[in-house]
Amino acid sequence: MTVQSLPQKSSLVKPRAKGIKKLLTHHAFRRIVQLAFAAFITYVTIVHVTAGESAGNSTVSPEAYCPFGGLETLYKYITSGGSFVSHTHLSNLVIAIAVLVVALLLRSAFCGWICPLGFIQDLLHSFSAWLQKRFVPMRKLLRAVSKRGQKFGAFLDKYLRFVKYGVLVWAITGAALYGVMVFRDYDPWSALINIAEWTFTPGLVVLILTLVGSLFVERPWCRYACPLGAISGLLGKLSPVYIKREAAACTSCKICTKACPMGLQVHSATTITSVDCISCLECVGECPRQGAMEVKVGLPLISKG
């Protein structure tokens, strides 16, 4: 009998990139894509604020590019034969369709690769990590607090993740019942793009909480309250794409779990098909083992174990 020996795990270490290849990572590519979309929406916002309404179509409101506005206006658009709830246009519907198709094909990749609010939260958390590296007392304090509140934090994290589904139902049914965007005044994105109006809304409070929270928890808005992420995650269940952890090549070093901005326990899963996965692929990029974490295509809804 021939015994085929498995390759030694040490031989499965990814080769270390050198020179320019060190910079050409998928992480850098993702940041460039996020930056490009954030720069576009910043440009639109600045033009809208500075040029006002007098320069024709060039002063389009940044709200016209909000995909969730498209979902909020969908019911009215269908039932009224083409009219929209205030602050939304045909562009909102088109962008909503694009986000939903991306979710059906590539899971919640809009959240991980395009969403500017997600990008801002990513940047703030990176800034916090940078600060903690340089200021040891701050790092020690945060670690001590995190250690003490570990159990309670895990409990909160588990149940707060359901809040986004409530927000989704409230925002969509509210817009359908009342013909106005009931969520708009509570939406941190709306508060951010309308910040030049200097209007105090509950959304401004949510925005401040999100930005401050991002210093301590990665992507708090995406994890707990984003209604667009909620519907993207649910639709993503039908996607043929998934992330696979190959147990034979994995050493359970937990680097993937630490890299996950959504706080998923990647190291203990066989396939990562969670509704909360934003397909940023940080787990795949950070994994030091060859073939341990891979993006794969399979049949939707079929067991991928």
Next chain:
Amino acid sequence: MKINPFVYGGLVVIVFLGIIFGFQLSGVWSTSGKVTGAGQRVEPSAADVNTIKGWMTLEQVSTSFDVPVADILSAFDLPADTPPGTALKDLESDTFDIPALRTWLQEHQQVNP
């Protein structure tokens, strides 16, 4: 089948922008309530209160629906010295919003046909 993370990121951008550009090329795109998808200017029409948009001014609504600006202002407890050229969306408050104005104009039309 395995997908390279770079290819995956490229696919996300191509699918997302591809759908948007596809709709734009088909003429299904409008980022403003001031023009229709076909590029025609939107004007308020007395026949349909739903044609009222936030960017329209008090004066435009007053002319189209034949209602004095002062009547609109007093109906919603707005300051009497509000300039007629003010956009409706700039007047939104606890006592005034576009759906409320539409409802009020509809009732006003029924009382004063």
